[in-house]
Amino acid sequence: xxxxxxxxxxxxxxxxxxxxxxxxxxxxxxxxxxxxxxxxxxxxxxxxxxxxxxxxxxxxxxxxxxxxxxxxxxxxxxxxxxxxxxxxxxxxxxxxxxxxxxxxxxxxxxxxxxxxxxxxxxxxxxxxxxxxxxxxxxxxxxxxxxxxxxxxxxxxxxxx
Amino acid sequence: xxxxxxxxxxxxxxxxxxxxxxxxxxxxxxxxxxxxxxxxxxxxxxxxxxxxxxxxxxxxxxxxxxxxxxxxxxxxxxxxxxxxxxxxxxxxxxxxxxxxxxxxxxxxxxxxxxxxxxxxxxxxxxxxxxxxxxxxxxxxxxxxxxxxxxxxxxxxxxxxxxxxxxxxxxxxxxxxxxxxxxxxxxxxxxxxxxxxxxxxxxxxxxxxxxxxxxxxxxxxxxxxxxxxxxxxxxxxxxxxxxxxxxxxxxxxxxxxxxxxxxxxxxxxxxxxxxxxxxxxxxxxxxxxxxxxxxxxxxxxxxxxxxxxxxxxxxxxxxxxxxxxxxxxxxxxxxxxxxxxxxxxxxxxxxxxxxxxxxxxxxxxxxxxxxxxxxxxxxxxxxxxxxxxxxxxxxxxxxxxxxxxxxxxxxxxxxx
Numbered sequence: 001x002x003x004x005x006x007x008x009x010x011x012x013x014x015x016x017x018x019x020x021x022x023x024x025x026x027x028x029x030x031x032x033x034x035x036x037x038x039x040x041x042x043x044x045x046x047x048x049x050x051x052x053x054x055x056x057x058x059x060x061x062x063x064x065x066x067x068x069x070x071x072x073x074x075x076x077x078x079x080x081x082x083x084x085x086x087x088x089x090x091x092x093x094x095x096x097x098x099x100x101x102x103x104x105x106x107x108x109x110x111x112x113x114x115x116x117x118x119x120x121x122x123x124x125x126x127x128x129x130x131x132x133x134x135x136x137x138x139x140x141x142x143x144x145x146x147x148x149x150x151x152x153x154x155x156x157x158x159x160x
Numbered sequence: 161x162x163x164x165x166x167x168x169x170x171x172x173x174x175x176x177x178x179x180x181x182x183x184x185x186x187x188x189x190x191x192x193x194x195x196x197x198x199x200x201x202x203x204x205x206x207x208x209x210x211x212x213x214x215x216x217x218x219x220x221x222x223x224x225x226x227x228x229x230x231x232x233x234x235x236x237x238x239x240x241x242x243x244x245x246x247x248x249x250x251x252x253x254x255x256x257x258x259x260x261x262x263x264x265x266x267x268x269x270x271x272x273x274x275x276x277x278x279x280x281x282x283x284x285x286x287x288x289x290x291x292x293x294x295x296x297x298x299x300x301x302x303x304x305x306x307x308x309x310x311x312x313x314x315x316x317x318x319x320x321x322x323x324x325x326x327x328x329x330x331x332x333x334x335x336x337x338x339x340x341x342x343x344x345x346x347x348x349x350x351x352x353x354x355x356x357x358x359x360x361x362x363x364x365x366x367x368x369x370x371x372x373x374x375x376x377x378x379x380x381x382x383x384x385x386x387x388x389x390x391x392x393x394x395x396x397x398x399x400x401x402x403x404x405x406x407x408x409x410x411x412x413x414x415x416x417x418x419x420x421x422x423x424x425x426x427x428x429x430x431x432x433x434x435x436x437x438x439x440x441x442x443x444x445x446x447x448x449x450x451x452x453x454x455x456x457x458x459x460x461x462x463x464x465x466x467x468x469x470x471x472x473x474x475x476x477x478x479x480x481x482x483x484x485x486x487x488x489x490x491x492x493x494x495x496x497x498x499x500x501x502x503x504x505x506x507x508x509x510x511x512x513x514x515x516x517x518x519x520x521x522x523x524x525x526x527x528x529x530x531x532x533x534x535x536x537x538x539x540x541x542x543x544x545x546x547x548x549x550x551x552x553x554x555x556x557x558x559x560x561x562x563x564x565x566x567x568x569x570x571x572x573x574x575x
Binding site: 019021022024025026027028029031032053062066067068069070084085086087089091122123124127128129130131135138139140 | 287325329342361402499
C-alpha cells in the first residue's frame with residue numbers, strides 16, 4: 001500500500017523544507033509530521049519521504065532507527081513515558097513503574113490489548129525538580145504518586 | 161531598566177510574553193547594540209566578561225565567537241543548543257518557558273556580533289510543548305520587527321527557526337547536533353575542523369547553549385566589569401544551578417559562579433528532608449564524578465570542580481540520600497550511557513554495553529571484587545579513545561562511584 005500524506009501534513013512538510021538551505025535537513029521535522037499524522041512510520045512512508053527529499057530509502061531508515069522518538073510500528077492511542085534516570089529513581093520511579101505495569105497488565109515496551117495505552121521507560125526528561133516524572137503524549141506530569149497516575153490512567157482510558 | 165531585568169528567570173507568570181519583557185526593558189540592549197556598536201566591540205566585551213558556556217564544557221563564549229572567520233561570501237550560522245538531556249539538568253527548559261524573549265535578544269546580539277543572518281534553535285524532541293513558547297515568542301518578535309529583514313529598522317536581517325530533535329542524548333554534543341540538524345543520525349564529527357570554521361552546511365557556525373545565549377544581553381546592558389563582579393575573575397556572572405534528589409526545595413537557583421556546593425544544597429534548596437542525610441552528590445549532571453559529603457565545600461565554578469576531581473558540567477546537582485544502594489545508582493548510570501552511546505566509536509559502544517551487562521549480572525546474581533576491577537578496566541578503555549565527550553562522561557562517573565563506594569559495592573555483590 002502506498003503512502004500519501006493528508007493535506008495538513010503535506011503543508012507542514014512543505015513548510016519544513018522551506019526552512020533549510022538544503023532540503024535533506026528537513027528530514028527530522030518531516031518524520032515528526034508524518035508520524036504525528038499516521039502514528040508511526042511505515043516502510044511505504046519512508047519510501048515516500050525519501051522520494052520527496054531525493055534520498056535513498058536506506059538513508060531515511062537509518063535516521064528513523066537512530067532516534068528513540070520515531071516508531072516503526074503502531075503504538076497505543078496514548079503513550080505513557082516513565083523516566084527512570086537517577087533523580088526519578090531516587091524519588092521512587094521503579095515503584096511508580098511497577099504500579100503502572102500492574103494497573104495496565106503490561107510491561108515497558110508493550111501496549112494494552114485494547115490498543116489504548118503504550119508504556120515505555122525513558123531517560124531523563126529534564127523535569128527533575130518534579131521527580132518522579134512522566135510524560136503522556138508530550139504533556140509533563142510530576143511529581144507522580146500512585147494516586148496521580150491512577151487518576152491519569154482512568155482519564156486516558158475514558159478518553160481513549 | 162529595573163534590576164529584575166537582569167535576572168535569567170523572572171518570577172511573574174506572564175514573563176514569557178513580549179509585553180512583559182518590554183516592561184522590563186527587554187530589547188533595549190539589542191537595539192543599543194545594533195544601532196550604536198561595532199560587531200568586533202561586542203565580541204570583545206563578551207570575551208572580557210569571561211562568559212563560560214553553560215552547556216557543559218565551560219568554554220568561554222567570546223573566545224569561541226572569535227574563531228569564526230570574518231569576511232567572505234559564505235553564510236554563517238548560529239545554532240542554539242536546547243538539546244538539554246544531561247540527567248539532573250532542567251535550566252534550559254525554564255529559560256525557554258519563562259524567558260524566551262531574553263533568549264531571542266541574546267540571539268540577536270550574538271548574530272550581530274558574529275555577522276550571522278540565520279539562527280537555528282535545536283530543541284530536544286521531548287521539549288516539543290516547551291518549544292511552543294519559543295515559537296510564539298518568535299512570532300511576537302517578528303511582528304514587532306525585532307526579527308526579520310530590517311531589525312529595529314536597520315539593514316540587519318535575522319531569521320530564527322526552531323528545529324526539533326527526536327530523542328538522542330548525543331545530539332547535545334555540538335557536532336552530533338549539526339549532523340542531526342542536517343537530517344542525519346546524530347553521530348559526532350571528527351575535529352578539526354571545528355564548527356567555527358566548518359560547521360552547519362559546511363559553513364562557519366557558532367554553537368552555544370540556551371543559558372549562555374540568554375545571558376548575553378545582561379553583559380551588553382551593564383558591561384563586562386559589572387558581569388565579572390557578579391562571579392569570578394575567570395568565570396563571570398551568575399548561573400542557574402539545578403538541584404534535584406533528596407532536598408526540601410528542588411529547583412533552579414540563580415547564583416554567582418563559585419557559590420559553594422554545600423550552600424546551594426543546604427541553604428537554597430533547603431537541605432535533605434527531615435531525618436535524612438547526604439550520602440553523595442553529583443555536582444554537574446550525571447557525567448560529573450560524584451562527591452562524598454566531606455567533599456561538598458567546593459565552590460561551584462569550572463576550575464574549582466576540576467581541581468576537586470569532578471566537573472561543573474551543566475551544574476545539575478543531584479543529592480543522593482543515606483540509605484540509597486549505590487549498586488542501584490551504578491546500574492542506572494551504566495544503563496543510561498549504554499542506551500545513549502551513538503555507536504560510532506568502538507570503545508564507547510562496546511565498553512558501555514559490557515559495563516551494563518556486568519553491572520546487571522553482579523546485581524542480580526552476585527559477583528566478586530574482580531568484577532568491579534573489570535568494570536574499572538573497561539571504563540579506562542573508553543577514556544581518551546572516543547571522538548566526543550560522551551565516552552569520557554560515561555567512564556568518569558562509573559570510575560568515581562566504584563572507587564569511592566568500593567567497600568559497600570563489594571559487600572553488596574558478595575553472596
